[in-house]
Amino acid sequence: EPEVTQTPSHQVTQMGQEVILRCVPISNHLYFYWYRQILGQKVEFLVSFYNNEISEKSEIFDDQFSVERPDGSNFTLKIRSTKLEDSAMYFCASTLLAAEETQYFGPGTRLLVL
Amino acid sequence: KQEVTQIPAALSVPEGENLVLNCSFTDSAIYNLQWFRQDPGKGLTSLLLIQSSQREQTSGRLNASLDKSSGRSTLYIAASQPGDSATYLCAVRDTGRRALTFGSGTRLQVQP
Numbered sequence: 122e123p124e125v126t127q128t129p130s131h132q133v134t135q136m137g138q139e140v141i142l143r144c145v146p147i148s149n150h151l152y153f154y155w156y157r158q159i160l161g162q163k164v165e166f167l168v169s170f171y172n173n174e175i176s177e178k179s180e181i182f183d184d185q186f187s188v189e190r191p192d193g194s195n196f197t198l199k200i201r202s203t204k205l206e207d208s209a210m211y212f213c214a215s216t217l218l219a220a221e222e223t224q225y226f227g228p229g230t231r232l233l234v235l
Numbered sequence: 236k237q238e239v240t241q242i243p244a245a246l247s248v249p250e251g252e253n254l255v256l257n258c259s260f261t262d263s264a265i266y267n268l269q270w271f272r273q274d275p276g277k278g279l280t281s282l283l284l285i286q287s288s289q290r291e292q293t294s295g296r297l298n299a300s301l302d303k304s305s306g307r308s309t310l311y312i313a314a315s316q317p318g319d320s321a322t323y324l325c326a327v328r329d330t331g332r333r334a335l336t337f338g339s340g341t342r343l344q345v346q347p
Contacts, residue, residue, distance in 0.1 A: 152333065164279070164324065166334035177333045212278060222267050222286070222328065224335060228278040 123147045125227035127213050133233045134203055142198045142230045144213030153196045154214040154224060155188065157181075164212070170196065203234045237262045237329055241338035248315055249346050256310040256341045258325030263306050269335065270299050270310050271324040279324065283310070287330075315345045 126145045134140050146153050155167040168178040170188050187199045196215075200207055210231050214224040238261045248254055258268070267286045271279040283292045283299040285308065291300040298311040312319060322342045326335040 154333070156335075163339050164326070164335075164337040166336070169333040179334065214279075223269065223281050223284045225281060226271075226279040231276075 125213055125215055125225055127211075127227040127230050129230060130228065131231045131233075133235065136205060136234055137202050140200050140203055140232065142200075142211050142213075142232070144196045144198075144227055145194050146196055146213065146215035147217075147225060148194070150215035150217050150225075152176075152216040152218075153188075153190070154216075155198045156212045156214065156226075157209040158212065158229075159206075159209045167198070200232075203232075205234050208232055208234045237265075237327060237336045239325055239327055239336050239338035241323075241325055241341050243341055244339070245342040245344075247344040247346060250315060250317060252315050252345075253311070253313050254315055254343070256312070256323050256325075256343070258308040258310070258338055260306045260308075260327050260336075262329060263303050264330045265303060266328045266330045266332075268299075268301055268308050269326045269328070270297075270308075271326065273322045273324055273340065275322075282323075312343075315343075317345045317347050319343060320345050 128143045153170045156164050158164045166179050168182045169176045185201045189197050210229045212229045213227040216224050240259045242257045269284045270282045273279050285292050285301045296313040301308045322340040324340045325338045
């Protein structure tokens with residue numbers, strides 16, 4: 122069964138460093154998302170992406186965050202200058218079409234900022 | 236702003252019991268509601284999605300209901316098994332938005 126994959130599974134970085142989290146959505150899906158879950162807290166929406174544009178973003182998704190679909194398969198989340206409070210599990214998700222609403226989630230990347 | 240609440244926060248039951256997990260949301264203008272399962276340190280597995288026009292959805296031993304006007308959904312698990320032990324998350328998508336708003340989950344432990 123097709124699934125969303127994410128790399129790396131774990132990443133440790135120093136505060137102020139840039140990180141790029143990578144996702145490969147399900148191959149024929151068209152809508153892509155990033156969510157995060159700080160340890161012990163709710164899953165929070167960051168951004169949605171369709172047709173090479175951001176379609177919606179939350180107040181968390183400020184100028185230090187950016188997303189890109191650099192090729193036909195990858196979807197990336199870049200954090201330009203990491204902060205301690207960026208430590209979280211980051212989930213990528215995708216859906217097929219607007220009419221197919223089920224969001225399929227990847228296994229996540231656990232980011233630790235020291 | 237949509238708020239999603241799940242009760243109880245934790246639940247422990249013996250194997251074989253039927254159980255109900257509750258989810259409530261503050262804004263009834265939702266497009267759909269999705270139930271997920273999350274195992275410790277893992278991703279989210281979609282269990283059921285209910286469109287706003289639907290009253291319930293079933294998949295195997297799982298049945299989810301939706302009462303949009305009262306802002307409530309329940310997830311019914313029949314004949315629970317130890318393998319059902321996980322955190323169950325409820326998430327709503329508001330009309331006109333793509334984002335899911337999540338509850339904090341119910342941590343279920345099914346004892347053999």
